[in-house]
Amino acid sequence: MDHEFFTMNRRSFLLRAGFGLGTLSLAQAMGLAQNKTSGHFPARAKRVIYLHMLGALSQADTFDYKPMLEKMHGQEIPPSVRGGRRLSTMVAGQTSFPLVKSLGKFAQHGQSGAWVSDLMPYTAKVVDDLCFIKTVNTEHVNHDPASKFLHTGFHLAGRPSEGAWVNYALGSDNDSLPTFVVMQSGFAGGVPNDASAWSSGFLPSHFQGVEFRPGKEPVPYVGNPAGLTLKDREDMLEVISTLAKSQHDASRDPDILSRVRQYEMAYRMQTSIPEVADISDEPKSVLDMYGADVAQPGTFARNCLLARRLAERNVKFITLFDMGWDAHTGITNRLPRNCKGVDQGAAALVADLKQHGLLKDTLVVFATEFGRTSFAQGTLTTDFGRDHHGGNFVFWLAGAGVKPGFAFGETDDFSYNIVRDPVSIHDFQATLLHLLGIDHERLTFKYQGRDFRLTDVSGRAVKEILA
Numbered sequence: 001m002d003h004e005f006f007t008m009n010r011r012s013f014l015l016r017a018g019f020g021l022g023t024l025s026l027a028q029a030m031g032l033a034q035n036k037t038s039g040h041f042p043a044r045a046k047r048v049i050y051l052h053m054l055g056a057l058s059q060a061d062t063f064d065y066k067p068m069l070e071k072m073h074g075q076e077i078p079p080s081v082r083g084g085r086r087l088s089t090m091v092a093g094q095t096s097f098p099l100v101k102s103l104g105k106f107a108q109h110g111q112s113g114a115w116v117s118d119l120m121p122y123t124a125k126v127v128d129d130l131c132f133i134k135t136v137n138t139e140h141v142n143h144d145p146a147s148k149f150l151h152t153g154f155h156l157a158g159r160p161s162e163g164a165w166v167n168y169a170l171g172s173d174n175d176s177l178p179t180f181v182v183m184q185s186g187f188a189g190g191v192p193n194d195a196s197a198w199s200s201g202f203l204p205s206h207f208q209g210v211e212f213r214p215g216k217e218p219v220p221y222v223g224n225p226a227g228l229t230l231k232d233r234e235d236m237l238e239v240i241s242t243l244a245k246s247q248h249d250a251s252r253d254p255d256i257l258s259r260v261r262q263y264e265m266a267y268r269m270q271t272s273i274p275e276v277a278d279i280s281d282e283p284k285s286v287l288d289m290y291g292a293d294v295a296q297p298g299t300f301a302r303n304c305l306l307a308r309r310l311a312e313r314n315v316k317f318i319t320l321f322d323m324g325w326d327a328h329t330g331i332t333n334r335l336p337r338n339c340k341g342v343d344q345g346a347a348a349l350v351a352d353l354k355q356h357g358l359l360k361d362t363l364v365v366f367a368t369e370f371g372r373t374s375f376a377q378g379t380l381t382t383d384f385g386r387d388h389h390g391g392n393f394v395f396w397l398a399g400a401g402v403k404p405g406f407a408f409g410e411t412d413d414f415s416y417n418i419v420r421d422p423v424s425i426h427d428f429q430a431t432l433l434h435l436l437g438i439d440h441e442r443l444t445f446k447y448q449g450r451d452f453r454l455t456d457v458s459g460r461a462v463k464e465i466l467a
Contacts, residue, residue, distance in 0.1 A: 039170060039437030044401025044466070045363040046173070048166070048432065049307045049318045049353075051346055053338075054147060055191045055325030056393075058103075058372040058386055060415040061335055063394040064134055065106040065115035068413035069374055073101040077375045081414050088141045090328060090377060091387045097375040099414070100386065103335055112405030119339040122347035123396075129350055129359070131402040131465050135409030135418045138370050138390040138425050143191045143326065146369035146390070149425055151197045151319075153454045160201035160445075162429060163317035165454045166436060167200075167207040169443050173314035176272035178210035178265060181315055183307070185300040186323035186341065193321055202447040206258040206265075209319065212306070214298030218277050222266050233267055276309050289352060291344040301345035308352050311362050325368065328377050328385040350398045363435055364398040374414050392418050395428065401435045403467045426459030434461035 060066055077097045091097075104117030107124075114127035123130075140146035145155035152159040160168070163180040172179040182198045198209030212218040224233060240263060248256045279287070279294070282305070287294050293301035300322045307318045322342050327334045346366055353359040371393025372386035392411045398404070409421040423431075430440040433454065440459055444451040 040439040040442055041437050043435070043437030044361070045399070045435040046361040047311050047314065047316050047318070048163075048363045048365065048436070049311060049320070049349065050163075050365045051304075051320050051342075051349075051367065052147075052150070052322070053325045053342065053366070053368040054186075054193055054321050054323045055143065055189065055327075055368075056370050056372050056388055057325055057338075057368040058327070058331070058335060059134075059392065059394040060100075060372070060374050061103045062117050062120055062339065063115070063132060063396070064392075064411060064415045065117075066102070066374070066411075066413055066415045069099055069415070070101045072099045074098050074380055077414060077416070081412065081416050082375075083417070085391055085416075086139075086141055088388045091373070094377075096379065097373075098380055099374055100376050100380070100384070103332060104339075110405060112407075114405070114407065119336055120343045122344045126347045126350045126398075128405040129354065129398050131397045131404060132407040133395045133397070133409055133423050133428070133462070133465065134392070134407060134411060135420070135422045136367075136393050136395050136425070136428060137418060137422055140370065141388045141390050143369060143388075147193065147197055150367065150369050152199075152201065153426060153429055153456050157194075157196035157199070158201055159199075159452070160203045160207065160454070161198045161209065161319075162432065162454055163198055163209050163319055164200040164203055164207040165443060166317050166433075166438075168203050168445070169438055170316060170436065173316060176268040177276070177310065177313055177315050178269075179315065180207070180209040180317045180319075181310055182209040182211045182319045182321070183213075183303040184211070184321045184323065185298055185303055186321075186325075186338075188323045189326055191323060191326050193323060197321075198319060202452070203445060204254055204258045206261045209317075212273075212277075214302070218273055219266075219269060222269050222273065224270070230267075230270065233270075237263060237267060272313075276306065276313065279305060279309070286352060289348040291348070293341070293345065299345075300342045301348070304345040304349040305352070308349060308356070308358070311353065311358055312356060327372070328387065329383050331385040353399065359399040361400045363400045363402070363432070365432070366396045368393055368395075371415075374416050389416070391416060397465070401467055402465050406465065408462070408465050421464070423462055424459065426455040427462055429455050430459035431462045431465070434463075435466075 077099050104119035106115050106117050109124040110128040112128050116124040149155045151161045167179040200208035244256050244260045290301045290305050293299040303320050310318050353362050370390040373389045376384040377387040378384040410419045412419050433440045440455045444453045
């Protein structure tokens with residue numbers, strides 16, 4: 001399947017198709033309600049749930065066990081280890097770089113014997129379902145470009161996110177919910193996060209992510225104003241369709257079709273979203289699995305449960321951001337609190353998908369934009385933290401197509417440099433697309449005279465982690 005295939009099934013078809021709303025939606029009339037392709041080869045995953053710990057999770061305190069840090073706690077990191085690696089401006093002026101032992105105690109868990117810190121006790125219980133990649137790396141040491149790079153393959157705003165690319169390539173399996181949904185939890189704490197991380201970029205705008213917010217109205221303005229009924233909304237869409245047809249016939253502007261498609265999705269979401277957001281039908285055993293936080297809208301645990309509910313309704317791509325992981329100071333208090341906020345929910349999501357029979361074709365990704373240094377920011381006699389570190393950090397994956405109970409890649413004794421099997425962000429993006437049945441080099445979109453892709457000009461699918 002080549003570039004022309006995707007173009008014809010998206011852009012050209014949109015441009016050439018006719019209108020006619022009637023009793024059907026415009027998208028249905030155009031054959032777009034179930035707009036999807038089969039990809040380049042058989043897919044292992046039908047959907048993705050992407051969990052991003054925004055602000056940088058410390059790998060040496062959670063999933064990358066290094067006894068050497070215990071032995072050398074308080075001593076300087078050897079210059080040969082630190083080398084010439086790029087530092088952020090927040091520690092560039094330091095003259096001392098004392099090593100810091102793990103803030104949690106590590107132990108091996110499961111039949112796989114995976115090393116996990118006691119800061120993540122619930123995750124430790126599901127390690128035999130997880131595939132750890134311990135050598136993810138990035139060239140970026142600041143949050144905003146690193147986060148954009150993680151999700152769009154480029155460090156500046158304006159490129160499509162991976163969810164938008166997947167939406168563009170594979171389309172929807174549900175015509176009543178968005179193909180790409182985003183939720184946020186936690187507090188930003190000065191780390192920026194904006195819609196560019198789930199933007200459609202230069203793709204048509206209806207491929208962008210739709211943010212679900214906590215509360216009774218997850219998507220603003222979807223509900224009808226006072227005095228307006230669903231029938232009124234349907235009549236209004238009929239009129240809009242007629243006007244849009246005339247406008248499109250004159251201008252051939254594909255954004256017109258995107259706007260109408262979004263109006264119609266909003267109409268359908270008036271009934272589908274309240275049903276998804278209402279967790280009152282969940283058994284107590286499931287709610288207990290996610291923990292007390294699941295009762296509160298906007299928490300990470302609640303968002304994880306909603307992600308499972310969206311997955312079983314065949315929403316293709318779901319991204320959960322948990323904010324507040326930037327620990328330049330006070331890490332001894334902040335990191336355990338942050339881990340407690342996500343550990344039970346993330347582990348419950350894996351177990352819940354599994355008991356619903358969804359884990360076999362749902363890919364769960366637990367990620368961060370970069371890691372943190374094994375040496376202290378500040379001194380150990382002060383309220384120290386750990387600085388940004390792009391040299392190595394840990395992702396875990398679960399579900400469709402990845403080896404369970406497996407660890408890939410190796411770092412040095414200080415969790416500071418990669419010894420074996422590095423995985424770049426573009427490598428990971430290529431792997432994610434591969435699991436969805438997409439060849440990252442063939443999924444392109446021509447813009448301003450160039451064929452763009454999520455992985456830009458590099459990347460390889462890491463087939464060593466595939467089951």
